[in-house]
Structures are given as C-alpha cells and as structure tokens.
Amino acid sequence: MPQTSLTTFPTAPPAVTATAPPAVAAGIDVGGTTLHVALVTDSADVLITKTVPTEPTPQTSLETAAAVIADLCANQGLNITDLTGIGVGIPGLVAPDGTVRHAVNLGIGSEPYPLASTLAALTNLPVQVNNDVNVGALGLAFFYSHHTLEMTPEHYVSHINEPSGEKLADLAYVAIGTGLGVGMILNGRLRQGVIVDGEIGHIPIDPAGPQCGCGQRGCIEMYASGSAAARLWPHGKEGEHAAAALFRAASAGDPAAIAARNTFCDGIATAIRVIVLTMGVHCVVLGGGVRDIGEVLMDEVKRALERDAETSRFIESLDLISRVDLVPQGVPTGAIGAAALLLVDLTQPLPTPSAMAIRPASVGVTAMEDGSSVQDGTAVENSNAVRPTVTAHPTATAHPTQKGRCDE
Numbered sequence: 001m002p003q004t005s006l007t008t009f010p011t012a013p014p015a016v017t018a019t020a021p022p023a024v025a026a027g028i029d030v031g032g033t034t035l036h037v038a039l040v041t042d043s044a045d046v047l048i049t050k051t052v053p054t055e056p057t058p059q060t061s062l063e064t065a066a067a068v069i070a071d072l073c074a075n076q077g078l079n080i081t082d083l084t085g086i087g088v089g090i091p092g093l094v095a096p097d098g099t100v101r102h103a104v105n106l107g108i109g110s111e112p113y114p115l116a117s118t119l120a121a122l123t124n125l126p127v128q129v130n131n132d133v134n135v136g137a138l139g140l141a142f143f144y145s146h147h148t149l150e151m152t153p154e155h156y157v158s159h160i161n162e163p164s165g166e167k168l169a170d171l172a173y174v175a176i177g178t179g180l181g182v183g184m185i186l187n188g189r190l191r192q193g194v195i196v197d198g199e200i201g202h203i204p205i206d207p208a209g210p211q212c213g214c215g216q217r218g219c220i221e222m223y224a225s226g227s228a229a230a231r232l233w234p235h236g237k238e239g240e241h242a243a244a245a246l247f248r249a250a251s252a253g254d255p256a257a258i259a260a261r262n263t264f265c266d267g268i269a270t271a272i273r274v275i276v277l278t279m280g281v282h283c284v285v286l287g288g289g290v291r292d293i294g295e296v297l298m299d300e301v302k303r304a305l306e307r308d309a310e311t312s313r314f315i316e317s318l319d320l321i322s323r324v325d326l327v328p329q330g331v332p333t334g335a336i337g338a339a340a341l342l343l344v345d346l347t348q349p350l351p352t353p354s355a356m357a358i359r360p361a362s363v364g365v366t367a368m369e370d371g372s373s374v375q376d377g378t379a380v381e382n383s384n385a386v387r388p389t390v391t392a393h394p395t396a397t398a399h400p401t402q403k404g405r406c407d408e
C-alpha cells in the first residue's frame with residue numbers, strides 16, 4: 001500500500017523583485033499505484049507535493065485528486081480558483097480533447113474516458129491531459145530552464161550543472177518503466193506526434209529476438225525495460241524491482257547476472273544511439289522506474305556506449321557518453337511537467353536559461369501527515385517518517401558533486 005505523504009518546497013528567492021504573484025498550476029502525475037500531485041509556479045518552483053494511492057475507479061481517483069488539490073491550496077494560503085488550471089500526465093492514449101484510453105493505472109480500458117472534462121467539472125478549472133512520457137520531457141525542460149542543479153546532496157542532484165539554452169532546446173527523456181518510451185523537446189518545444197511518437201521501444205533490433213507484445217520480434221524494449229529485466233533475471237525477491245534485482249546480483253559477481261545486465265544496458269545504449277542518430281539531441285536523460293538504480297546504471301550504460309564506440313569511429317565521434325544523464329534526484333518532473341501544460345505556451349519555445357535569471361533549486365522540506373517534517377535530509381521530529389517519496393534514491397548522497405555529462 002503506497003504511503004500518503006505531503007511535501008513542501010520553499011521556493012528559492014526570486015532573482016528579481018516580483019511585482020505580481022506567480023501563476024500557479026496543479027500537476028498530477030499518474031503512477032502505477034499512486035497519484036503524485038504538486039502545486040508548481042510559472043518559475044518551475046514546486047510549492048508543495050502530496051502522494052496518494054489511486055482509487056478503484058477513474059471517477060473516485062479524480063475526486064481524490066480534486067480533494068488533494070484543494071488541501072494543498074489551503075496549505076499554501078491559496079484559493080483553488082487562484083490556480084491557472086490542472087495538468088495531468090498519464091500513461092495511456094490521450095486524445096486532443098482530453099479523453100483517455102488504455103490507461104490501466106486508473107482502470108481505463110479501450111473505451112474513451114472523458115478525463116479532462118470530468119476533472120474540470122469537479123474543480124471548475126481548466127484541465128490539460130497528456131501522455132506521461134511527453135509530460136516527463138516537458139517537466140525536465142521546464143525545470144532546467146529555471147534552475148541550476150548543483151546543490152543539495154539529498155534533493156536536487158544533477159549532472160547538468162550549467163545548462164545552456166542551446167543544449168536544453170533539444171532534449172530526449174527516456175522513460176524506462178514496464179516498457180521504454182521517449183519524450184522529446186525539439187527546438188525548445190514539446191514534440192507531439194500524430195497517434196504515436198517516441199515509441200522507440202518498439203523499434204526491432206533483432207528479427208530473431210523474443211516476441212514483443214506489439215506483434216514484432218526483438219523490439220528494443222524486449223532488452224531495455226522493466227519487463228525485459230524480469231525476463232532476463234527472474235530471480236528477484238518479492239516486491240523488488242526486477243532491474244534492481246538484476247543489478248544487485250550482477251554486482252555480487254554472478255556471471256549469469258552480469259551477462260543479463262550487459263544485455264539490458266546494451267539495449268539502453270541502443271535506444272540512446274537511435275535517439276541521437278535520428279534526432280541529434282544534445283541531452284538524453286534516463287528516467288522511469290530504473291532511475292532508482294542510480295549511478296551504477298549510469299556506469300554500466302556508459303560501458304555499453306563505450307563498447308559501441310570501440311568498433312565504430314563514427315559512433316565514437318558522436319560522444320554519446322557526454323550526452324547522457326539521469327533525471328535529477330528528487331525532482332518530481334512528472335508533476336512539474338503536468339503543471340507546465342497550463343503554465344507554458346506549448347506553441348512557443350521554452351525560455352532558455354541564458355535568457356532567464358537562473359536560480360538554485362530549493363532544498364525540500366518534507367511535512368508529514370503526522371506533523372513531523374524533515375529538512376536537508378535531517379529528520380526534525382519523527383525519524384521514522386523520513387521522505388517517503390522524494391528521496392527514495394540512496395545513491396544520490398554518494399555522488400553529490402559529479403558534473404558535466406551533458407555540458408560538452
């Protein structure tokens with residue numbers, strides 16, 4: 001059962017004197033079993049977040065989400081009518097009118113469900129809905145466009161310390177969850193295809209490979225995804241992420257696990273190669289469930305990219321390693337991107353950092369339902385209630401100062 005948690009983020013001091021209150025929108029990131037809700041400003045500051053379990057039906061999940069948003073507004077001294085609107089990022093097929101199909105996380109099947117209009121009716125606010133992978137890419141780009149990330153061992157750790165507009169204008173977010181999907185920011189704008197986009201996981205790379213659920217054989221996501229990890233290494237503990245189990249066994253020296261881990265990372269490297277070869281993006285940012293593996297994942301993906309470069313001067317010249325990064329530690333990019341659906345004009349390029357006053361991202365303070373809170377990774381009251389959702393990434397403290405993967 002997912003824990004309910006409430007997280008507040010004091011906003012960083014504004015670089016210039018504000019003359020008007022910031023626009024604030026709510027973002028909802030629909031996960032496998034939870035709704036991650038955040039209030040986000042038009043400067044990509046996260047004011048407060050709360051994570052609650054999904055409900056048995058889409059209607060009850062949306063009612064819960066509406067109640068959470070009202071709670072968060074009250075906590076921040078806002079009226080819900082002050083919000084610019086509500087954005088939702090959801091794994092599923094989203095039509096331009098905000099109806100959704102095949103969103104199993106909310107119990108939505110092949111019949112179109114009017115998600116946007118239902119939530120709008122519950123809250124009397126504008127609602128925008130988009131695919132979770134697109135929203136993840138938008139959240140990354142929106143966050144990077146306003147913040148430096150070189151700080152805080154616990155919360156905001158990134159390898160992109162000096163983002164430049166030119167580099168971040170072309171960015172691919174690779175969501176490696178059950179499958180593998182890619183969201184892209186091209187020329188500063190979210191790329192949105194017709195019916196399909198970013199389904200790089202279904203590019204076949206081995207005609208003799210295992211049968212994919214899409215009907216093809218040897219798709220990339222048959223090697224580089226959570227479900228692939230479970231197939232390659234079906235020996236994990238109950239409840240453990242398959243890829244985490246695979247990496248743990250490989251780190252312990254199991255030869256079969258090492259071979260399986262290499263297959264898995266070769267698959268991710270192939271996805272990165274395909275993305276850069278086709279789109280030429282500066283930055284390829286890895287996220288999704290496997291992100292929690294952390295630096296070990298980065299190390300092994302880099303080794304796989306090195307293996308590719310060893311046999312091809314052409315691939316070597318692309319310097320793929322310098323382009324790869326992990327989603328920054330503890331930044332709720334899904335919820336930020338969902339809110340950004342209301343806060344940015346998707347027809348225009350995102351503001352570039354060079355045109356903005358870049359500010360440090362703020363250090364999070366976590367306030368729990370039971371009244372306890374934590375700040376800077378130190379429990380203030382109840383040490384048992386430390387950061388249930390934003391800091392489940394133990395590798396961050398071990399690598400707080402690495403820099404520059406995407407900088408070159």
Ligand SMILES: [Zn+2]
Nearest residue numbers: 202212214219
């Ligand atoms: Zn496929």
